Amino acid sequence: MPGTRPQSRGVRTDLLGIYLNDHLAGATVGAGRSLFAARSHRDPPFAEPLRNLACEIGEDRASLLRIMRSLGVPERRYKVAASGAAERLGRLKSNGRLFRRSPLTLVIELEFLRLGVEGKELGWRTLRSLADADDRLDEQELDGLIARAERQMSTLEELRVRAVQDVLLSG
Template identity: 35%
Template sequence: MDERAADVRRETVEGLGTYLNDHLAGSVAGAERFARLASALASTSVGPAVDTIAQQVAEERDELRAVLEALGLTRQNRLKQAAAWAGEHVARLKSSRRSLHDRRTAALLEVEILRAALVGKLGVWQVLEDVAGDLGLEAARMTELRERTLRQVATMDEVHAAVRARVLRAVS
């Protein structure tokens, strides 16, 4: 790699450091929230689909950690990750005190929040796909992760429809 290319790579990596760490913190909380939603919906028709996404999100969290390490960004922001984890656990305590009707509407809101989080996660794979060549990352893998996230969003649209119908039946 010539000196100019090395400078571009270094600047790109440094610029992405905070961004990638923020996504990693979000993925820590997201993995926990997806696992909780999968458990809450386990007995429904959409439970297995949510469980699959929960497992994939946890795998992708680990993959993002590996990307940070591959880029030499080993000083991950553990404070952000811990704050995201703590926030998730506070939300879990709060939701455990709700009535059955409130839990149903809470599940609907949780589906909406997690669907939005997946759209945010889509962005990180798009960015990494765009700069993969400059950073020495496997572009094909970033493409796979982007495409998988699109499938996850589509699945969460179906989950939203099912949970929404369940809530509306309970209200009627």
């Protein structure tokens, strides 16, 4: 209508709360799985990078919680508890071996972690795209989290390729 002011677009905090709690559930799974992988693999080319990744993934989860608090988004503990339990149950999956780990376990874990980090990066990008509309979102922090997720994906891909070659190539 002529003469009316355009409405400013605000962040839908109700939907954002659901979105961020879903990402928190994923971050809980990722933090647990990365810590488990770091503790399980002692091979020199994998051990230190996995420990570093587990530490960073835990820090990223803490960053998400801090961002949620700054936005006034409450943590839905039932989602966190359910995702943590699902991650622990996922460790019990059949891998073709009864009493020891399959050589494929590392490949699958690295693929799972890479997918999780990709999802996390998309979450950071979503928040970054909202930063202009909500000054509680720190653009520089989000840019740093995006860059770190990109580095994590690169590291996981390098480890994954090495594991694939170690496990699936004969000779």
